[in-house]
Amino acid sequence: MSAFDALMEHQSTTEALSSIAERLGWDQETVMPRGATEQRADEMAAIEAVLHERRADPRVGEWLDLAAGEAEDDEDRRMLELIGRDYRRATRIPARLAAELARATSLAQGIWAEARGNDDVGAFLPSLAEILMLKREEAGHLADSSAGAGALYDALLDDYEPGARADDISRLFDAMRPRLVRLRDDVMGAARQPETLRGHFPQETQLRLARQCATAFGYDWSRGRLDMAVHPFSSGRWQDSRITTRVVETDPFNCLYSTMHEVGHSSYELGIDSDYAFTILGRGVSLGVHESQSRIYENQIGRSRAFTGWLFERMSDAFNGLSVADADAFYGAVNRVSPGYIRTEADEVQYNLHVMMRFDLERDLIAGKIEPEHLEEAWNARFLADFGVAVNKPSNGVLQDVHWAVGLFGYFPTYALGNVYAGCLHQAMRAALPDLDTALSEGDASPAVEWLREQVQRHGALLPARELIEAASGMEVGPEPLLAYLEEKFGGIYGL
Amino acid sequence: MSAFDALMEHQSTTEALSSIAERLGWDQETVMPRGATEQRADEMAAIEAVLHERRADPRVGEWLDLAAGEAEDDEDRRMLELIGRDYRRATRIPARLAAELARATSLAQGIWAEARGNDDVGAFLPSLAEILMLKREEAGHLADSSAGAGALYDALLDDYEPGARADDISRLFDAMRPRLVRLRDDVMGAARQPETLRGHFPQETQLRLARQCATAFGYDWSRGRLDMAVHPFSSGRWQDSRITTRVVETDPFNCLYSTMHEVGHSSYELGIDSDYAFTILGRGVSLGVHESQSRIYENQIGRSRAFTGWLFERMSDAFNGLSVADADAFYGAVNRVSPGYIRTEADEVQYNLHVMMRFDLERDLIAGKIEPEHLEEAWNARFLADFGVAVNKPSNGVLQDVHWAVGLFGYFPTYALGNVYAGCLHQAMRAALPDLDTALSEGDASPAVEWLREQVQRHGALLPARELIEAASGMEVGPEPLLAYLEEKFGGIYGL
Numbered sequence: 001m002s003a004f005d006a007l008m009e010h011q012s013t014t015e016a017l018s019s020i021a022e023r024l025g026w027d028q029e030t031v032m033p034r035g036a037t038e039q040r041a042d043e044m045a046a047i048e049a050v051l052h053e054r055r056a057d058p059r060v061g062e063w064l065d066l067a068a069g070e071a072e073d074d075e076d077r078r079m080l081e082l083i084g085r086d087y088r089r090a091t092r093i094p095a096r097l098a099a100e101l102a103r104a105t106s107l108a109q110g111i112w113a114e115a116r117g118n119d120d121v122g123a124f125l126p127s128l129a130e131i132l133m134l135k136r137e138e139a140g141h142l143a144d145s146s147a148g149a150g151a152l153y154d155a156l157l158d159d160y161e162p163g164a165r166a167d168d169i170s171r172l173f174d175a176m177r178p179r180l181v182r183l184r185d186d187v188m189g190a191a192r193q194p195e196t197l198r199g200h201f202p203q204e205t206q207l208r209l210a211r212q213c214a215t216a217f218g219y220d221w222s223r224g225r226l227d228m229a230v231h232p233f234s235s236g237r238w239q240d241s242r243i244t245t246r247v248v249e250t251d252p253f254n255c256l257y258s259t260m261h262e263v264g265h266s267s268y269e270l271g272i273d274s275d276y277a278f279t280i281l282g283r284g285v286s287l288g289v290h291e292s293q294s295r296i297y298e299n300q301i302g303r304s305r306a307f308t309g310w311l312f313e314r315m316s317d318a319f320n321g322l323s324v325a326d327a328d329a330f331y332g333a334v335n336r337v338s339p340g341y342i343r344t345e346a347d348e349v350q351y352n353l354h355v356m357m358r359f360d361l362e363r364d365l366i367a368g369k370i371e372p373e374h375l376e377e378a379w380n381a382r383f384l385a386d387f388g389v390a391v392n393k394p395s396n397g398v399l400q401d402v403h404w405a406v407g408l409f410g411y412f413p414t415y416a417l418g419n420v421y422a423g424c425l426h427q428a429m430r431a432a433l434p435d436l437d438t439a440l441s442e443g444d445a446s447p448a449v450e451w452l453r454e455q456v457q458r459h460g461a462l463l464p465a466r467e468l469i470e471a472a473s474g475m476e477v478g479p480e481p482l483l484a485y486l487e488e489k490f491g492g493i494y495g496l
Numbered sequence: 497m498s499a500f501d502a503l504m505e506h507q508s509t510t511e512a513l514s515s516i517a518e519r520l521g522w523d524q525e526t527v528m529p530r531g532a533t534e535q536r537a538d539e540m541a542a543i544e545a546v547l548h549e550r551r552a553d554p555r556v557g558e559w560l561d562l563a564a565g566e567a568e569d570d571e572d573r574r575m576l577e578l579i580g581r582d583y584r585r586a587t588r589i590p591a592r593l594a595a596e597l598a599r600a601t602s603l604a605q606g607i608w609a610e611a612r613g614n615d616d617v618g619a620f621l622p623s624l625a626e627i628l629m630l631k632r633e634e635a636g637h638l639a640d641s642s643a644g645a646g647a648l649y650d651a652l653l654d655d656y657e658p659g660a661r662a663d664d665i666s667r668l669f670d671a672m673r674p675r676l677v678r679l680r681d682d683v684m685g686a687a688r689q690p691e692t693l694r695g696h697f698p699q700e701t702q703l704r705l706a707r708q709c710a711t712a713f714g715y716d717w718s719r720g721r722l723d724m725a726v727h728p729f730s731s732g733r734w735q736d737s738r739i740t741t742r743v744v745e746t747d748p749f750n751c752l753y754s755t756m757h758e759v760g761h762s763s764y765e766l767g768i769d770s771d772y773a774f775t776i777l778g779r780g781v782s783l784g785v786h787e788s789q790s791r792i793y794e795n796q797i798g799r800s801r802a803f804t805g806w807l808f809e810r811m812s813d814a815f816n817g818l819s820v821a822d823a824d825a826f827y828g829a830v831n832r833v834s835p836g837y838i839r840t841e842a843d844e845v846q847y848n849l850h851v852m853m854r855f856d857l858e859r860d861l862i863a864g865k866i867e868p869e870h871l872e873e874a875w876n877a878r879f880l881a882d883f884g885v886a887v888n889k890p891s892n893g894v895l896q897d898v899h900w901a902v903g904l905f906g907y908f909p910t911y912a913l914g915n916v917y918a919g920c921l922h923q924a925m926r927a928a929l930p931d932l933d934t935a936l937s938e939g940d941a942s943p944a945v946e947w948l949r950e951q952v953q954r955h956g957a958l959l960p961a962r963e964l965i966e967a968a969s970g971m972e973v974g975p976e977p978l979l980a981y982l983e984e985k986f987g988g989i990y991g992l
Contacts, residue, residue, distance in 0.1 A: 016542030019535075020520060027519065031527070035718035036736035039515075042774060046512030050546065222531035240532035278538060 003066035004076065010063070011083055012278045014054045019237060021047045026235040026242055028109070030227045041106035048102035055090035075281065078462055082280045085162070092141045101134050105407040112405035113230060121376050121394045128404060129372045132365055135409050139366065153366045156410035160287040161417060163464060166363060169413050172420065173356045176479045183487055184349050187337045190494040194332025198323040201252040205318050209252070210245055210259040212314060216307075216443045217297055219243070219263045223270055231344075231402045232258040234265035234294075238277040241266040252315065253334060254345060257298050264297030265290055267449065271457030286465035287411060291418020292425060293452065299348050300426040300485070301448050305331050306440035314443070332493055339389050341396035349490060350387070352419060357382050358401070358412040366409055421469045423482025425456065428473040499562035500572065506559070507579055508774045510550045515733060517543045522731040522738055524605070526723045537602035544598035551586035571777065574958055578776045581658070588637045597630050601903040608901035609726060617872050617890045624900060625868045628861055631905050635862065649862045652906035656783040657913060659960060662859060665909050668916070669852045672975045679983055680845050683833045686990040690828025694819040697748040701814050705748070706741055706755040708810060712803075712939045713793055715739070715759045719766055727840075727898045728754040730761035730790075734773040737762040748811065749830060750841060753794050760793030761786055763945065767953030782961035783907060787914020788921060789948065795844050796922040796981070797944050801827050802936035810939070828989055835885050837892035845986055846883070848915060853878050854897070854908040862905055917965045919978025921952065924969040 001009075021044065028040050054060075064084050071077045090098075108127035115124035135156065142155035150166050157164055211226060224236075229244035236242050243262035248254045268284050276282035284290040301307055312330040316322050324330045337347045343354040361378060364370040370378050379398040380391045391397035403411055429451050430436065439447050455472035462468075469477055490496070497505075517540065524536050550556075560580050567573045586594075604623035611620035631652065638651035649662050707722060720732075725740035732738055739758035744750045764780050772778035780786040797803055808826040812818050820826045833843045839850040857874060860866040866874050875894040876887045887893035899907055925947050926932065935943050951968035958964075965973055986992070 013542045013545065016539045017546065020516065020539050020543060023523065023539075024516060024519065027523065031721065033717070033719050033721055033736055033738070035716070039735035039773065043512045043516050043519075046509045047516060049509065050513065220531070221529070223529050225527065225529055239535035240529055242529070277535065 002070050003063045004070040004080075007060065007063035007067050007083065008079070008279070010054065010057070010060065011079075011280055014051065015278045015280065015282065017047060017051055017054070021051065022235055022237075023240075026244075028106070029229050029231075029233065030244060034110075037107065037110045041103045044106045045099045045103040049095055049099045052090055052093070052095050052098040055086045056093075056095070060087050061091070075462065079280050082461060086280070089142060089159070093138055094141070097134065097137060097141070101131075101138065101407055104130050104134060105405065108405045109402065112399065112402060116230075116395045116399040119393045119395050119399070121399060124399060124405070125372050128375070131404065131407050132372060132409075135407055136366060136368075150363070150367075153363050153410060156366065157413065158410075160408075160411050161414050161465065162286055163466070164286075164288070164413075164417070166359075166413075169359070169417070172479060173352075173359065173413075173416065176352060176416075176420075176483065177356060179483050179487070180349060180352055183490060184337065184353075186496050187349060187490050187494045190496060192495040194336045194493060195324050195329055196336060196338075197251075197253070197330070197333040199250075199319065201249055201319060203247045203249060206247050206249075206252050206255045207245075209314060209318055210255050212443075213256055213260055213302070213311070214243070214263045216310075217260060217263045217267065217301075217445045218449045219267065220270055224266055226259070232262055234262040234269075236266075237269040238272070238274070238282060241269040251345075252319075256311070257302060258344070260302040261294045261298040264294035267297070267453075268293040268457045271453040272460040273458045276460045276462075281460045281462055283461050285459075285461040285463065285468060287414035288417035288421055289456065289465045289468060291415050292421035292469065293418075293456065295418050296422040296426055296429075296448075296452065297445075300422060301440065301445055303334050303348070304437070304440055306437035307443070307445070308334050309441050310443035335490070335493055337490065337494075339387065341383075341389070341391060342400055344401075348486060352416045353386055355412050355416040357386055358403075359416075362404070362409050362412060365404075420477065420479055420482050421465075423479070423485055424469055424473040424475055424477055425452070426485060427481040428455075428475065498566050499559045500566040500576075503556065503559035503563050503579065504575070504775070506550065506553070506556065507575075507776055510547065511774045511776065511778065513543060513547055513550070517547065518731055518733075519736075524602070525725050525727075525729065526740060530606075533603065533606045537599045540602045541595045541599040545591055545595045548586055548589070548591050548594040551582045552589075552591070556583050557587070571958065575776050578957060582776070585638060585655070589634055590637070593630065593633060593637070597627075597634065597903055600626050600630060601901065604901045605898065608895065608898060612726075612891045612895040615889045615891050615895070617895060620895065620901070621868050624871070627900065627903050628868060628905075631903055632862060632864075646859070646863075649859050649906060652862065653909065654906075656904075656907050657910050657961065658782055659962070660782075660784070660909075660913070662855075662909075665855070665913070668975060669848075669855065669909075669912065672848060672912075672916075672979065673852060675979050675983070676845060676848055679986060680833065680849075682992050683845060683986050683990045686992060688991040690832045690989060691820050691825055692832060692834075693747075693749070693826070693829040695746075695815065697745055697815060699743045699745060702743050702745075702748050702751045703741075705810060705814055706751050708939075709752055709756055709798070709807070710739070710759045712806075713756060713759045713763065713797075713941045714945045715763065716766055720762055722755070728758055730758040730765075732762075733765040734768070734770070734778060737765040747841075748815075752807070753798060754840070756798040757790045757794040760790035763793070763949075764789040764953045767949040768956040769954045772956045772958075777956045777958055779957050781955075781957040781959065781964060783910035784913035784917055785952065785961045785964060787911050788917035788965070789914075789952065791914050792918040792922055792925075792944075792948065793941075796918060797936065797941055799830050799844070800933070800936055802933035803939070803941065804830050805937050806939035831986070831989055833986065833990075835883065837879075837885070837887060838896055840897075844982060848912045849882055851908050851912040853882055854899075855912075858900070858905050858908060861900075916973065916975050916978050917961075919975070919981055920965055920969040920971055920973055921948070922981060923977040924951075924971065 024044060032040060064080060064087060067080055071080055108131055111127045112124050115121065136152060139152040139155040143151040153166050157166055223239050223241060225242050227244050228246060232244045232246055234241060234243045243259065243266050245255050245259045268290055272282055308331045309327045312327040324333050335347065337349050340346060346354050361370065376394065376398045383391050383397065429448060433447050433451060436447055456468060459468060463471065466477055520540060528536060560576060560583060563576055567576055604627055607623045608620055611617065632648060635648040635651040639647040646662050653660055653662055719735050719737060721738050723740050724742060728740045728742055730737060730739045739755065739762050741751050741755045764786055768778055804827045805823045808823040820829050831843065833845050836842060842850050857866065872890065872894045879887050879893065925944060929943050929947060932943055952964060955964060959967065962973055
């Protein structure tokens with residue numbers, strides 16, 4: 001067997017174990033008995049340790065050296081590049097640290113959920129401090145020692161958005177922030193304000209509508225399912241990518257748009273060329289690209305005037321009438337910009353401001369400029385400054401997101417990057433599909449889904465993120481398409 | 497680190513992966529999207545290959561040699577014995593064969609379910625032939641080449657009931673069969689016949705009652721859950737052992753007694769000393785002992801006059817009255833002996849006759865005396881001879897059980913062994929707990945559960961099966977207690 005083939009066979013089992021670990025994570029957040037927390041933490045630690053051993057296996061290093069001359073095409077070369085990347089990361093991180101991180105984050109997830117339920121920041125602080133210490137240690141192993149002060153954070157960011165650098169992202173965010181703040185001010189001060197959708201919306205009906213929306217986006221139910229979770233997520237790849245949602249009976253948009261968002265993530269994984277299953281190409285290439293799919297499904301398509309026209313009819317039928325008079329008012333209610341604490345419930349105008357705030361806070365945590373015990377204070381101060389509102393309780397503030405509890409430092413900025421990518425893709429997609437709104441107004445998102453599958457999803461990890469988005473959209477990645485889309489859309493709704 | 501400690505650390509990860517593989521199996525049979533079958537087969541093959549590599553790791557052989565002198569007590573020695581046993585089995589089975597078996601059985605499970613649904617034996621035959629070929633190859637690697645004609649089957653049996661031999665089981669079954677046949681004839685010919693419970697019993701109410709029954713048996717809901725499955729099973733250990741059931745809306749006993757049965761299995765795993773978690777002692781010692789727990793929960797306790805008295809009241813309330821007049825008639829209906837095709841629905845009198853038939857058929861399959869294409873014919877002929885009824889369709893005959901589809905040859909006889917063990921345990925338990933019926937009549941099985949936990953469950957795999965049952969019951973294992981219990985119980989119900 002050639003070194004290349006031996007390496008691919010080894011990688012295939014690694015991919016299978018990685019898929020299994022992801023499935024265990026789904027189990028933990030949806031169906032696992034609550035008394036199994038410690039055992040599951042040990043199980044996750046064990047499988048992560050085995051994965052780490054496999055990625056750092058000295059034979060992988062040898063195979064990589066030998067296989068370089070055996071690669072026959074771009075796919076082969078890209079697989080070697082990505083396996084080499086994982087190998088370098090894995091050999092730099094001690095197995096002991098990987099296992100400790102897996103165990104600590106598995107345990108912290110339950111502690112975070114309870115702390116959030118009790119609005120008790122103190123109960124979560126020891127976990128946060130431990131995870132932060134472990135992540136800084138990890139970053140220290142990964143970072144280029146000759147790099148500057150931001151090297152630790154960049155090393156973590158690279159795990160989610162390969163090749164990205166925090167300084168570049170800072171510049172991008174700095175360019176976006178003034179126009180977003182201005183748009184928000186204009187919108188908040190506008191004379192014309194959309195109505196809110198009011199009423200009581202039973203859980204079962206919401207879930208039925210959520211399924212209809214997922215179907216409208218072509219979600220393949222034979223390869224997925226919908227469950228409830230505290231913090232909605234999608235999980236899995238290839239033949240099995242599941243989505244989750246949550247229900248607030250006074251606000252059906254929470255459930256419906258969470259669902260469309262997760263359908264975007266799952267569709268990316270399900271849309272990857274099936275030849276890439278059990279290879280390192282069989283995954284979304286970066287979290288930014290992943291988020292571009294979830295956000296374009298949720299926002300540019302799901303919150304469009306055309307699609308909401310269809311949704312208005314479905315919801316009017318399902319709930320025997322709505323508090324808003326017509327499809328235009330409904331479109332306003334869907335896109336209403338109002339003060340709010342929760343990132344995942346934020347409108348398109350303010351969402352990126354949430355992300356920018358977390359990005360700055362977590363950079364400071366990693367740099368040691370904020371200690372965990374001062375994080376709540378720093379959060380609340382920044383929130384007041386950026387959003388003009390005082391946080392009323394930790395579950396609406398520093399405890400709202402699971403990310404830090406599960407060690408996801410460097411993850412938040414990919415949300416805003418995803419929006420920027422989605423802006424580029426949406427502009428190109430509209431140019432390619434001039435009649436898209438006709439289909440959307442009939443609850444049929446398939447032209448958009450097919451365009452995205454063809455241009456983005458099927459490629460898996462074949463092309464680097466920025467290259468993929470530029471090839472798909474035919475433009476250089478930048479904030480302008482997103483900002484122009486937002487200004488036009490909200491200018492229209494608010495009569496600016 | 498000592499060789500002993502190094503071995504235990506290695507084993508701990510192996511146990512974690514094994515627990516994960518079991519959880520994946522649960523996922524596949526309860527919640528997995530149907531389109532994920534092939535992917536899951538590859539995932540199962542991958543994790544089984546990794547487990548096989550770990551069990552057959554040459555370092556395990558070295559550690560075992562070195563650790564023999566380091567064992568400090570009976571627990572240590574038993575752990576080395578069991579790990580050595582797994583090591584010998586694993587080193588004899590090629591990794592290629594283990595992976596092929598995992599993949600073939602994972603795929604065959606879906607094919608079996610579809611064939612069963614369509615009553616299409618032909619659709620299942622290619623899978624059966626492949627699995628049979630692989631299992632015979634496995635047995636060939638495991639069997640002592642100097643042993644006689646039954647060596648292949650004994651090698652498979654040993655995986656489920658360590659130390660048992662088919663010839664001994666044959667003798668045991670031969671001793672039981674005439675008395676069971678006579679009892680069945682007497683019962684079927686008796687002038688007094690119990691009524692059947694008739695009516696329509698909605699699924700939701702059945703599931704609510706199933707939960708009440710599980711609670712009456714002390715099932716720990718914080719470490720388990722109840723789901724639906726085609727063929728009920730229990731899955732998992734330590735902090736997470738889940739049960740499944742099925743619902744037939746004309747026959748609530750199917751759901752309720754499946755549930756009690758699986759609660760017995762799960763309680764065994766949950767009842768093991770928590771110090772044994774992630775060690776090789778942290779498991780049921782044999783399938784026969786496992787089945788002794790499920791059967792004593794289901795039958796000797798669950799179908800007792802005392803417990804059914806409580807259940808009669810609960811069911812009368814839940815279904816607004818029943819077709820049977822009183823608790824005595826209900827007790828008769830629960831224990832009614834009638835012709836039937838399905839093993840899992842069989843009464844206590846006929847159940848072992850089902851098992852004995854499968855035992856003989858699968859020995860003939862392994863010995864090559866029956867080819868897969870003649871299995872249905874052989875099944876139907878034997879069923880007619882043993883039960884006096886012609887099989888009317890394959891789903892009531894050769895396709896009714898999942899076992900052969902998932903490679904479980906040598907598994908069936910452990911069901912009847914479990915009944916024999918349960919007979920011994922029940923006799924000893926009744927002597928130790930003279931007031932047990934008082935608690936059972938109030939829906940409280942805790943005295944029985946506590947006795948079983950103390951005498952059997954907490955020990956995990958510390959003692960070999962027969963030794964454990966003999967220590968717990970204070971008697972030599974034999975069929976007499978079971979047969980005497982059956983003759984007394986059914987003699988009473990049928991006025992013999």
